[in-house]
Amino acid sequence: MNFSRFISRVSAARKESPIRETTRIKLQNPEVISLAGGYPNPAMFPFQSAEIKTRDGLKVQFNEEDMKTALQYSASQGNRAPDLLKWVKKLHVKYHNPPIMKNEENEGFAACVSCGSQDGLIKVFEMLVNPGDNVLLDDPCYSGTLAMVKPMDCNLIPVTTDHHGLQPNSLLSVLEKWKPESSHDPKSDIPRVLYTIPNCGNPTGATQTLERKKEIYAIAQKYDLVIVEDDPYFFLQFNVSETPSPSYQAIDVDGRVIRCDSMSKVMSSGLRIGWISGAYPFIQRLILHQQASILHTSTFVQMTISRLLDQWGLEGFENHTKNVQKFYKERRDAMIKYATKWLTGLAEWAEPEGGMFLWIKLIGVDDTTLLIKKKALEKKVLLLPGSAFGVVEGTSSSFCRVSYSFATDEEMDEVSRLFVCSIVVKSTVVQV
Numbered sequence: 001m002n003f004s005r006f007i008s009r010v011s012a013a014r015k016e017s018p019i020r021e022t023t024r025i026k027l028q029n030p031e032v033i034s035l036a037g038g039y040p041n042p043a044m045f046p047f048q049s050a051e052i053k054t055r056d057g058l059k060v061q062f063n064e065e066d067m068k069t070a071l072q073y074s075a076s077q078g079n080r081a082p083d084l085l086k087w088v089k090k091l092h093v094k095y096h097n098p099p100i101m102k103n104e105e106n107e108g109f110a111a112c113v114s115c116g117s118q119d120g121l122i123k124v125f126e127m128l129v130n131p132g133d134n135v136l137l138d139d140p141c142y143s144g145t146l147a148m149v150k151p152m153d154c155n156l157i158p159v160t161t162d163h164h165g166l167q168p169n170s171l172l173s174v175l176e177k178w179k180p181e182s183s184h185d186p187k188s189d190i191p192r193v194l195y196t197i198p199n200c201g202n203p204t205g206a207t208q209t210l211e212r213k214k215e216i217y218a219i220a221q222k223y224d225l226v227i228v229e230d231d232p233y234f235f236l237q238f239n240v241s242e243t244p245s246p247s248y249q250a251i252d253v254d255g256r257v258i259r260c261d262s263m264s265k266v267m268s269s270g271l272r273i274g275w276i277s278g279a280y281p282f283i284q285r286l287i288l289h290q291q292a293s294i295l296h297t298s299t300f301v302q303m304t305i306s307r308l309l310d311q312w313g314l315e316g317f318e319n320h321t322k323n324v325q326k327f328y329k330e331r332r333d334a335m336i337k338y339a340t341k342w343l344t345g346l347a348e349w350a351e352p353e354g355g356m357f358l359w360i361k362l363i364g365v366d367d368t369t370l371l372i373k374k375k376a377l378e379k380k381v382l383l384l385p386g387s388a389f390g391v392v393e394g395t396s397s398s399f400c401r402v403s404y405s406f407a408t409d410e411e412m413d414e415v416s417r418l419f420v421c422s423i424v425v426k427s428t429v430v431q432v
């Protein structure tokens with residue numbers, strides 16, 4: 001892989017901060033007496049100890065000595081002591097077994113902890129995209145990603161999806177405008193980046209089959225694309241009996257996959273823990289970005305997560321994720337029950353295989369925006385119109401996104417009933 005082909009001008013210009021370099025040296029050589037870094041003295045921190053109880057009766061405890069570490073600056077890449085990065089590697093060996101782990105150190109597997117995958121994702125785009133670039137994305141696309149890339153003055157190219165996610169033929173038809181060999185021409189405007197949500201998509205709930213992932217990966221090899229796989233719902237796949245649908249990282253023999261993971265759906269969304277992983281040449285650029293932006297993700301939060309994982313072990317984490325899968329599957333089933341009860345004949349949908357979202361198409365409604373923002377709201381129903389997820393600004397959408405993660409059965413029943421009222425009122429207006 002020619003990694004430098006993918007690095008933006010801004011990212012290529014980043015250099016290691018001298019201050020952060022001293023942090024790295026000190027962490028790697030604890031015996032060194034350092035007067036270099038501007039570390040505040042922890043004796044002046046007001047917090048002395050902490051204890052967090054878990055639902056399964058465990059305790060994550062921080063004594064006075066622990067707090068000196070937990071409340072102090074730490075390495076930009078992520079905590080090494082105690083070691084969240086160790087856990088990241090263990091989880092990736094278990095769930096993805098990335099082929100690049102066999103590569104030489106300088107092109108092998110690496111990871112950088114971020115404040116949620118959103119923080120990591122915007123840094124990935126800033127690492128890969130120059131103004132004017134052509135960027136390929138799932139369409140519809142997670143609105144949080146659109147908020148990142150739309151201001152970047154690049155040309156966003158939608159790639160059609162269906163209830164199995166990204167369509168390989170759609171990707172091919174978009175790329176046929178270029179010759180694959182154009183990827184060797186630095187002056188060509190051939191796309192270099194494909195962003196996709198491989199499993200339990202937002203907003204569609206779609207999961208790409210392994211066959212599709214292999215087809216798409218082969219296309220990425222042919223046209224020399226980097227695949228940014230944004231996979232915060234990986235652990236929310238409902239096929240709890242089998243192993244989760246493999247990630248792109250699991251089939252990435254070239255080092256062209258940059259993977260975004262999140263703990264938001266399985267551990268906590270407010271603690272803001274995620275990580276970006278992939279080949280070291282990419283992760284190295286992200287670490288430099290962390291040094292220049294947030295310095296590092298909260299040391300205390302990283303230690304909280306790693307200390308719980310130390311107690312759980314991989315088996316305990318697996319048991320927890322199976323509980324999470326079971327919970328969201330039950331919520332999905334309830335949402336389908338009430339949507340079927342109230343919306344049959346008025347709307348259609350594909351049953352999500354995981355995640356938290358149901359993507360509903362209203363029959364006979366060209367664009368749901370006004371219906372959702374006005375009619376539904378008048379009935380005290382708040383949903384998201386499909387237009388919020390369109391790659392191309394102003395695109396109409398017959399869809400709306402429903403999140404079933406929080407609502408009770410009663411709320412789902414009532415929302416579906418009220419939503420029908422707003423649709424029926426709308427269609428009455430149309431008849432008149």
Ligand SMILES: Cc1ncc(COP(=O)(O)O)c(CNc2cc3ccccc3n(O)c2=O)c1O
Nearest residue numbers: 116117118119142197202230232262263264274
């Ligand atoms: C595909 C995809 N990629 C990345 C992220 C960000 O995850 P994190 O930074 O690791 O927590 C997300 C989170 N999606 C949402 C978040 C959210 C937060 C408050 C209120 C509403 C929210 N709605 O609606 C969302 O869809 C996502 O779906």
